[in-house]
Amino acid sequence: MPTLRRPSSWSLRTRLIAGLVCLVALVCLVVGVVTELALQRSLVARVDAQLAAAGGRSTTAGGDSHSDGDSVPNQKFPDTGTRTGAQFLLAPGQATGTLGARVADGRLTASGVLDDTGSLQPLSAAESATLTTLTTLPTDGRPHTASIGSLGDYRLLASRTADGDVLITGLPLASVQSTLWQTAAVVAAVAGGALVLTSVAGTVIVRRTLRPLRRVAATATRVSNLPLERGEVALADRVAGADTDPRTEVGQVGAALNRLLDHVTAALNARQASESRVRQFVADASHELRTPLAAIRGYAEVTRRSREAAPPDLAHAMGRVESEATRMTILVEDLLLLARLDSGRPLTVEPVDLTQLVVDAVSDAAAAGRDHHWKLDLPDEPVTVRGDSARLHQVAANLLANARTHTPPGTTVTTRLTATPETVTLAVLDDGPGIPPELLPQVFERFARGERSRSRSAGSTGLGLAIVTAIVTAHAGTVEVTSQPGQTVFQVHLPA
Ligand SMILES: Nc1ncnc2c1ncn2[C@@H]1O[C@H](COP(=O)(O)OP(=O)(O)O)[C@@H](O)[C@H]1O
Numbered sequence: 001m002p003t004l005r006r007p008s009s010w011s012l013r014t015r016l017i018a019g020l021v022c023l024v025a026l027v028c029l030v031v032g033v034v035t036e037l038a039l040q041r042s043l044v045a046r047v048d049a050q051l052a053a054a055g056g057r058s059t060t061a062g063g064d065s066h067s068d069g070d071s072v073p074n075q076k077f078p079d080t081g082t083r084t085g086a087q088f089l090l091a092p093g094q095a096t097g098t099l100g101a102r103v104a105d106g107r108l109t110a111s112g113v114l115d116d117t118g119s120l121q122p123l124s125a126a127e128s129a130t131l132t133t134l135t136t137l138p139t140d141g142r143p144h145t146a147s148i149g150s151l152g153d154y155r156l157l158a159s160r161t162a163d164g165d166v167l168i169t170g171l172p173l174a175s176v177q178s179t180l181w182q183t184a185a186v187v188a189a190v191a192g193g194a195l196v197l198t199s200v201a202g203t204v205i206v207r208r209t210l211r212p213l214r215r216v217a218a219t220a221t222r223v224s225n226l227p228l229e230r231g232e233v234a235l236a237d238r239v240a241g242a243d244t245d246p247r248t249e250v251g252q253v254g255a256a257l258n259r260l261l262d263h264v265t266a267a268l269n270a271r272q273a274s275e276s277r278v279r280q281f282v283a284d285a286s287h288e289l290r291t292p293l294a295a296i297r298g299y300a301e302v303t304r305r306s307r308e309a310a311p312p313d314l315a316h317a318m319g320r321v322e323s324e325a326t327r328m329t330i331l332v333e334d335l336l337l338l339a340r341l342d343s344g345r346p347l348t349v350e351p352v353d354l355t356q357l358v359v360d361a362v363s364d365a366a367a368a369g370r371d372h373h374w375k376l377d378l379p380d381e382p383v384t385v386r387g388d389s390a391r392l393h394q395v396a397a398n399l400l401a402n403a404r405t406h407t408p409p410g411t412t413v414t415t416r417l418t419a420t421p422e423t424v425t426l427a428v429l430d431d432g433p434g435i436p437p438e439l440l441p442q443v444f445e446r447f448a449r450g451e452r453s454r455s456r457s458a459g460s461t462g463l464g465l466a467i468v469t470a471i472v473t474a475h476a477g478t479v480e481v482t483s484q485p486g487q488t489v490f491q492v493h494l495p496a
């Protein structure tokens, strides 16, 4: 069974309709109760007026025991009159159901009730007993309500006769009660109808009223699903003009959302502009540095042959100039490549034979690292992907260069290519010392490199894996690494 949620977590629609229905139910209840009370008061007042008249008739018709009583039989109803002793009830004008009793010295001396035909009927023993307990009824001339056994509720009026007996006259409340019940039933039926109508019409009205709010929410949801964190963002979605009327509450929300989207668009455009300015600057700077670097390297190389003749410190200095120029060239090339990849310029997309590419890259690495063991693990079928072959070659070369430069001689490096119908995976495994654990989380970030690499004279820029990430991401692929001493695995997944 689903648990009932707290009202604060209901939808606005449910809450509005529930509130509406509760309100209508409350109004119906108040109207019903007030109607019943007022009706009861007026009906009982009418019975009381009739009761006063009936009491008067009973008294004048012989409430006095000396002018009436068992000794003088009633001519019209001799039997009943003798049996009940309540002939005073037979006065003309008494209504059906009128009850009469005479009490003398706390004892019931006569009693009876008029039936539908106008004849006097005796009271049953139980009813008489009830009446006897009422002999204490105050003779204050005001009617009182009491239940008389199977006869039901009665309005009773007690009055004292001339000889000191108490004469009780009663009129039934049955018709009053049935009228009250009928009225209650009608009010309940009307209230039920009103509740059904309220919930149905309320649902329609609330749904219709909240429709603009749903449209605004839909716009907000669409915008919130857009990727805003990088690159040029087209934030064209806006709340429709009909839902931005500032005179309505929803319109205010819609207009505010549109203003917010305008601001966000402006901010994103500004961010994009400043990012591309920085990228352009890095690209330009790297490009500009290439020429002087090439010159420095060239001049340093020229001095190589005459170094033997030069003093040792000068020879050493020239050697350092040459090697640092080489290192800086690599750095500048990497920076330029990254800046170009960042600018999101489209790659050339062509079928690339990845098997051939891997074979070439590994044989290059093997030529550069003769102290390592190089292994190849290729599938029988040639593997092809769509992409930029020069860039993909760079990925393999960077991973293999890392496995060569960051591991000691004698390390075995395995390059494995696997293909499934969806993805192609290039894995480079080595059994070297592994990546330091504190470096592992940010190893793909720019200029992230191990402590030992910093002191290395050449080759290490900390940009190799950042370039791998940029190229693989541009190919809609992913790259991941696991590393522990003796087992370092880089895996590049590309869509097949
Ligand atoms: N196969 C590997 N074995 C051990 N450490 C590695 C390996 N590959 C990368 N690293 C570590 O990750 C760092 C970042 O690599 P990379 O981005 O290619 O920069 P670079 O090679 O220029 O230092 C390296 O400096 C090295 O400390």
Ligand SMILES: [Mg+2]
Residues within 6 Å of the ligand: 398, 401, 402, 460, 461, 462, 463, 464, 465
């Ligand atoms: Mg590297």
